[in-house]
Amino acid sequence: MAAKARIGVLGASGYTGGELVRLLLRHPRVEIALLTAERSAGKSMRDVFPQFSPFPRLPPLVGIAEIDWAAAALDVAFCALPHATTQKVVKELLARSPATKVIDLSADFRLRDVAAYARWYGHEHQAPELQKEAVYGLAEIHRRAIRNARLVANPGCYTTCAQLPLIPLIRQKAIDLAEIVIDAKSGMTGAGRAAKEAMLFSEVAEGFNAYGVGRHRHMAELDQEFSLAAGREVIVTFTPHLVPMNRGILSTIYVRGRRGRRAEDLHAILLKFYMKEPFVHVLPFGETPHTRHVRGSNMTFIGVASDRIPGRAILVSALDNLVKGAAGQAVQNMNLVMGWPETTGLEQIALFP
Amino acid sequence: MAAKARIGVLGASGYTGGELVRLLLRHPRVEIALLTAERSAGKSMRDVFPQFSPFPRLPPLVGIAEIDWAAAALDVAFCALPHATTQKVVKELLARSPATKVIDLSADFRLRDVAAYARWYGHEHQAPELQKEAVYGLAEIHRRAIRNARLVANPGCYTTCAQLPLIPLIRQKAIDLAEIVIDAKSGMTGAGRAAKEAMLFSEVAEGFNAYGVGRHRHMAELDQEFSLAAGREVIVTFTPHLVPMNRGILSTIYVRGRRGRRAEDLHAILLKFYMKEPFVHVLPFGETPHTRHVRGSNMTFIGVASDRIPGRAILVSALDNLVKGAAGQAVQNMNLVMGWPETTGLEQIALFP
């Protein structure tokens, strides 16, 4: 058997980083060679995630400034760093170690348009040439391009959950582009591991709320991908909500069929589009998914039902924001980039209950 | 001081019944004279709700068949019985004790139209004359009629949460009636206390899902009240979801302003409409509510925000499904029917966290 690929996880002390380590430890083609964390530099992985206590051979957490990228000789680097920091780190990493493949889980390389980036993020991109090089890593939609990429921009969790049901319908011109409403609900790990009052258990448990109503950065990514699929500008209504649970996103999407297409027709399009996909499962017509049935797995479940208003349909999609919405999709992208079977290391079945 | 009114709670062993007892025990104008429960007949209230253990003087639970309504001489009966049973019980109660005021918390008397009732519920109403007599008990909208009612049909929890933000806008012809989407999320007490597999803790916790997608009986009540407010037929899209929390409903409502009305205009209409209402609070423009901030109280919080799509607005409303969505609104209706100050016994402040 070939030597294992050397993998680095940059930002291993956050939830996405921890999830990457969970998946990579059981991935048969890789070895974890490097783990970084800034505030926890010098600690071991078990100090920040005690579930790894039985894995004493994991490398210690180091600060990024200490790393000699050329010497690290990573085959693949997963970058789970905060927005903006990412640009600088990836730029330097690729300058020093051009053969390393980078799967970036931040939002930094998702927008292809430099102007759109500056508009949504309020500052110029610091690595515009990489922004152009980056391939948007929604495997079911951009698989071919991903296979040849050196830098993959892993999609956001909310946006993956909205794109998978909508893009095939938009491409087929099956729905009215002016009336798409996406009502999205996310578990709390989507908010990250930084200590913020609003994310404390007692602020969150036994309650429910919307946030970022009317304007949210995820919209930029949706605009780009929906417009690309439609061949013209598409703007959707999108409202995120917080659910008192750890994992999971569920999107309830309201659409109107074009040219007489009924909900059943939309269902048929999705069923056909995803027939052979290992990580997207379209439920029988009229059934809608629960987040709990994809928890811990890389699956997305999609349901389609009729609205009682003629011509309207309701799509419901569910995924685990840390797996298909982040680390699992990143490993899927690594598999594509490395030419390995796409499902390698991603066969965990959902943990329910 | 006048003698206290004699109150009965029919169906005291369910969540709504328990919540009524919580409120009525501290209501200064009433005494709880009668409590019923069928499967728990013969038990005491502490057996079904141990929080009442320190209240040994509560009457024992009796079966409805044992009651002589005339002898019971109730001033007010709260009816928290299952659908369909209710019709028969209320009919007999009012036949034997015509002076008793009835606040019914089931769906049985909410629909004024006999035909609509038969269509949604699949059978003829068994007390059609009472169905006509009943007054729909959304106090903020039908206060005057409620004051003179003998039989009040207490609104549903989902429908209260949707009507309070929408009816003033519909009445003022401020929004497009063809494009109203109500995405509603409820805590688990809304599903009642009957033992069902789907409501077990382990089926519900750490997950989120939609249900009844496309068609749900609550729609009948919305159709009736929205059409009444509009003066013509209105049909809306409504999707309920289950949140892993005990109490609370949050509705995210997508509307389009008519004739150039912006979100700010809709906010101004609501602010003015509810200015003096004790139980509806309109938040500053752009703020949206959390269910946790109304938990245990009779308040509804309403927020209004702009969508980024010009002309569209997002309304968010939140209430406690067991209080303003059921028992609290029922007490509010009792206060109106009895001519007492409307807030009597309803001044509890939300319990957060």
Place this chain on the structure above:
Amino acid sequence: MAAKARIGVLGASGYTGGELVRLLLRHPRVEIALLTAERSAGKSMRDVFPQFSPFPRLPPLVGIAEIDWAAAALDVAFCALPHATTQKVVKELLARSPATKVIDLSADFRLRDVAAYARWYGHEHQAPELQKEAVYGLAEIHRRAIRNARLVANPGCYTTCAQLPLIPLIRQKAIDLAEIVIDAKSGMTGAGRAAKEAMLFSEVAEGFNAYGVGRHRHMAELDQEFSLAAGREVIVTFTPHLVPMNRGILSTIYVRGRRGRRAEDLHAILLKFYMKEPFVHVLPFGETPHTRHVRGSNMTFIGVASDRIPGRAILVSALDNLVKGAAGQAVQNMNLVMGWPETTGLEQIALFP
């Protein structure tokens, strides 16, 4: 009717502060005259606790440094400040406004022994004369002394939950003092509102753990009060745990009866001791309490059951850590200090579910 007492809540932006405001807003003898918060100084109460949005007349949050205590002319100050800060603030407050009654909810004045304080907290007390003046505010045990106090040290939540079942038994020499094991479980509000990673929703939900095993500051308070009740030194085993819920403490306490006393005898002692107490309810023998049945109320429920090992008994006590464990007990102490009926403003019934 007499003028209302002027009340200040120092530290109003934390959970205990918010709970005090909830209770005091409905207390018929008081008006809230002053609210302090340091980081949120200049904001309104609704900014830190949106449930108070319908109460626009609450005073704004001010920093403590800005206050002229003499001019504030508070009748009662509730002090819900962090440990150590408290000593300095209370010292200055009482120096400037000696007639103000202080109910302190921190640990600063709970230990009577200067040396014990220094040993457990690692520094000298900064107001040792007040430490001696302070009366330990467990009303059911020290009621008479509290009535005459100027400075009341409100007990901790864990310790209240352990003392109420144990002190009557210790006083009566009914249990073996060498073998008391207290296994305590608390909801998350007990950890306060400061933003700490370990208290994030996703660190806490769907899990359970012990902490501070073997040594915890609450033990100092238990040592003091149990030794006082016993007339000799008592040291107990105490282990705290965190439950993924907002409110509630449950203590499971393992004891051995002395001189042939069986569990039934211990139950009889507690039943008699608490017969007339409004806020302690002893359940029938063999029944044990749930935290959910005291949630939001000032009640403590106590149960006693036999162990199968002869001579051993298991006590279980439950209370709401923010009410009887903090703000409710503080209001109870205010009522005693002010000579008002002890239950005034504390009659909320538990919110279940």
Place this chain on the structure above:
Amino acid sequence: MAAKARIGVLGASGYTGGELVRLLLRHPRVEIALLTAERSAGKSMRDVFPQFSPFPRLPPLVGIAEIDWAAAALDVAFCALPHATTQKVVKELLARSPATKVIDLSADFRLRDVAAYARWYGHEHQAPELQKEAVYGLAEIHRRAIRNARLVANPGCYTTCAQLPLIPLIRQKAIDLAEIVIDAKSGMTGAGRAAKEAMLFSEVAEGFNAYGVGRHRHMAELDQEFSLAAGREVIVTFTPHLVPMNRGILSTIYVRGRRGRRAEDLHAILLKFYMKEPFVHVLPFGETPHTRHVRGSNMTFIGVASDRIPGRAILVSALDNLVKGAAGQAVQNMNLVMGWPETTGLEQIALFP
């Protein structure tokens, strides 16, 4: 490669059954040949556990009465049936298909003593000869006997969590046998999937309670195994509690060292005993585990800390009740019985958060 072993899961519609299917679907040496369920007979696995929707080749659910055990030709049958039913089914299965290995997850074959069984369960055992044949399946303690067993009685979840930390200490006579207190806390899946009011989400969430205080059937199993380890009768104090979470058991165990043994000595014994065990991990001295760090994995974490009372120690153990406490341990036993590497199919890493 050899043909895969044919596996049956009896009782596949409960939580333990679902967990077995999750693990077996990814076990490289087996194929799932038979799934049974009584009320759901005729349905497919996806109807009762939608997470298996992407696995259409799972066999349909059949009723046990329909099965010809000889024809089924199972290599291994996992029996996840209710107590008492189990005895009859296993008896018939082994009569018709004597070569099938049975891993029983009920309590039916755990007690070796016929009289003890009758005393705790209130009726005579219906397959006493099998009761004697059965081997108690705690792999870390009885590995050798399990390898040669035809019928393995998989231990209970509570008892596994208590035995793993205690048995090495009891065997080494390191702790006082008269003073062992086990305070155990379990997630809700331990209560099974039957629809009971007490297990509804709203009865459980936001609360905590003890149950079965003083007497619980799990004690019979503890008595047997602890007495076996000690070589004389041992009776312990054991109190179970319910935690509002899906998975996990944490046991806090209070012990006294014998002959001067300190907590550190107990830790050293456990560390040595479990040094090479793949599924038991002893944490560094003074650290104690969280249930969340073993969720979904077959690991048990054990911590040891000193009590402040000299000579006493506190042990804390944590496992996932559905994995090491049920299905995972059953697969571990299958691996032993079949002569496969013990960790096969059990390498999932804990899912946190």
